Amino acid sequence: SEGDESEEEENEVLEESPCGRWRKLRSKVSYRDVPGIDCAYLAMDTEEGVEVVWNEATFSETKKFKAQEDKLKNVFEALTLIEHPNIVKFHRYWTDLEKAKPRVILITEFMSSGSLKKFLQKTKKFNRTIPLQSWKRWCTQILSALSYLHSCNPPIIHGNLTCDTIFIQHNGLVKIGSVAPDAIHKNVKTFRENAKNFHFLAPEWVEDNVALTPAIDIFAFGVCSLETAALELTTTSSSSGEGGGGGGGSTQSKVSPEAIEKSIESLKDKLQQDFIRKCLNPDPTKRPTARELLFHPVLFEVHSLKLLAAHTLVKNPGSVTESMTEEAIHRYYGNNAVMAVLKNLDGEPENKNYRLSDFPVHEKLEKFMEDVKYGIYPLTAFALAQPQPSKTRAPSPESHKSDKSCSPEPQDVENRRIQNMQCSIQSRKDNKDIKDNRELSLRILLRMEDNMNRQLCCNICKTTDSAVALAAELVQYGFIHPEDSQAIVEMLAKAMVKYEQEGNKKDEYRQDILAT
Numbered sequence: 001s002e003g004d005e006s007e008e009e010e011n012e013v014l015e016e017s018p019c020g021r022w023r024k025l026r027s028k029v030s031y032r033d034v035p036g037i038d039c040a041y042l043a044m045d046t047e048e049g050v051e052v053v054w055n056e057a058t059f060s061e062t063k064k065f066k067a068q069e070d071k072l073k074n075v076f077e078a079l080t081l082i083e084h085p086n087i088v089k090f091h092r093y094w095t096d097l098e099k100a101k102p103r104v105i106l107i108t109e110f111m112s113s114g115s116l117k118k119f120l121q122k123t124k125k126f127n128r129t130i131p132l133q134s135w136k137r138w139c140t141q142i143l144s145a146l147s148y149l150h151s152c153n154p155p156i157i158h159g160n161l162t163c164d165t166i167f168i169q170h171n172g173l174v175k176i177g178s179v180a181p182d183a184i185h186k187n188v189k190t191f192r193e194n195a196k197n198f199h200f201l202a203p204e205w206v207e208d209n210v211a212l213t214p215a216i217d218i219f220a221f222g223v224c225s226l227e228t229a230a231l232e233l234t235t236t237s238s239s240s241g242e243g244g245g246g247g248g249g250s251t252q253s254k255v256s257p258e259a260i261e262k263s264i265e266s267l268k269d270k271l272q273q274d275f276i277r278k279c280l281n282p283d284p285t286k287r288p289t290a291r292e293l294l295f296h297p298v299l300f301e302v303h304s305l306k307l308l309a310a311h312t313l314v315k316n317p318g319s320v321t322e323s324m325t326e327e328a329i330h331r332y333y334g335n336n337a338v339m340a341v342l343k344n345l346d347g348e349p350e351n352k353n354y355r356l357s358d359f360p361v362h363e364k365l366e367k368f369m370e371d372v373k374y375g376i377y378p379l380t381a382f383a384l385a386q387p388q389p390s391k392t393r394a395p396s397p398e399s400h401k402s403d404k405s406c407s408p409e410p411q412d413v414e415n416r417r418i419q420n421m422q423c424s425i426q427s428r429k430d431n432k433d434i435k436d437n438r439e440l441s442l443r444i445l446l447r448m449e450d451n452m453n454r455q456l457c458c459n460i461c462k463t464t465d466s467a468v469a470l471a472a473e474l475v476q477y478g479f480i481h482p483e484d485s486q487a488i489v490e491m492l493a494k495a496m497v498k499y500e501q502e503g504n505k506k507d508e509y510r511q512d513i514l515a516t
Contacts, residue, residue, distance in 0.1 A: 222279025
């Protein structure tokens with residue numbers, strides 16, 4: 001049928017990455033989550049079995065590319081190390097110098113959810129408004145991501161923050177599109193050709209020779225936060241004979257400074273108005289940083305003990321089990337259980353008791369913990385997530401070489417956390433000829449946070465292999481997250497000790513640990 005033929009065409013493989021891992025499909029992606037990208041295609045990650053985005057940026061001249069080559073390489077290598085729940089993942093990049101015009105190919109996370117812009121349009125269509133609490137939560141997540149980028153050394157500037165490059169998922173998680181250096185902005189053909197986004201550009205960016213700073217992202221964020229609060233900014237249409245990629249005589253819309261001021265005045269919350277005005281200060285030196293904005297009165301609130309405890313448990317999953325649900329807690333303790341006591345200091349005879357029944361549940365504990373884990377409620381009153389300069393990663397293909405040559409895929413770091421783990425140690429059945437019987441068979445079964453299982457088997461020596469060394473190898477080869485290393489060490493150490501004590505009697509010892 002025609003439908004089947006159309007689907008086959010969309011899934012046709014047009015090109016492969018040098019390592020063969022990513023396959024570019026004919027189907028184009030409508031959004032562009034990287035500034036300055038000429039075209040974006042759907043692609044398949046053949047190792048993980050998931051869809052990704054194949055972004056292409058074409059330089060107009062080889063000379064211009066050569067002038068920026070080192071800068072591109074340094075920034076892109078830094079981008080591949082970014083790990084933040086509110087930033088679209090940047091997987092890998094490489095260059096193609098074999099064609100007439102140099103290309104940079106970027107592989108980024110595919111966001112199946114819609115952009116914030118589309119969400120606002122739907123909200124306005126149904127005559128609804130964005131609740132202030134939702135606006136605060138979204139702003140907090142975006143600022144958390146910007147603070148992370150700007151704290152890199154040197155700072156990473158997004159440079160294309162708009163409501164079209166911010167994505168919102170059904171659970172309220174917000175992610176900002178991947179970033180690219182200004183070297184791409186100024187040398188590819190699509191740079192700044194879309195007039196509808198001019199109002200997101202800070203005043204100082206119109207000067208070609210100005211050194212860009214994180215303040216331009218703050219200005220763009222201010223426009224995003226205003227558009228989110230007001231749902232729409234009034235535009236004025238103008239005709240242009242040099243349409244941005246759409247042919248002559250196209251009509252483009254611009255947002256005037258007067259329209260922005262009018263939208264700010266329309267907001268009922270004075271703190272919200274002050275917050276946005278601080279972001280849109282014409283003087284970049286007077287704009288607050290992302291970190292400072294998180295402490296603005298309209299956003300800042302003292303974190304609840306519940307949120308602090310949730311973040312602690314997310315960082316230390318070994319202290320929680322899958323059975324820790326809201327119903328189980330109420331059933332275990334009972335609604336009448338005293339959870340806290342306020343001692344009386346005024347001489348009255350009785351203390352104030354707070355029972356479990358005094359705190360009605362508005363949100364399931366499991367749902368709240370999941371939201372915290374995925375980054376919906378970042379801790380902003382304390383030190384935010386910082387880039388890890390010590391974290392190493394195998395480099396992307398060298399940009400000065402032709403990437404048509406085949407190169408092995410570097411070992412990736414495991415980013416998933418372990419939910420539960422178990423191991424068993426037993427004597428090798430095929431080891432009867434060895435008199436001292438030092439070799440044992442080790443089997444480790446891991447359940448990851450995405451509910452995928454991983455089984456690892458190997459032979460170990462009782463005298464030379466230690467729990468610490470085995471855990472280090474698991475991290476080195478990308479089998480476990482580095483932060484799960486200590487839990488693995490403790491599990492293996494207990495299993496080894498227990499085997500020595502009981503192994504000769506039962507010929508096997510099994511150690512189970514629930515990690516989430």
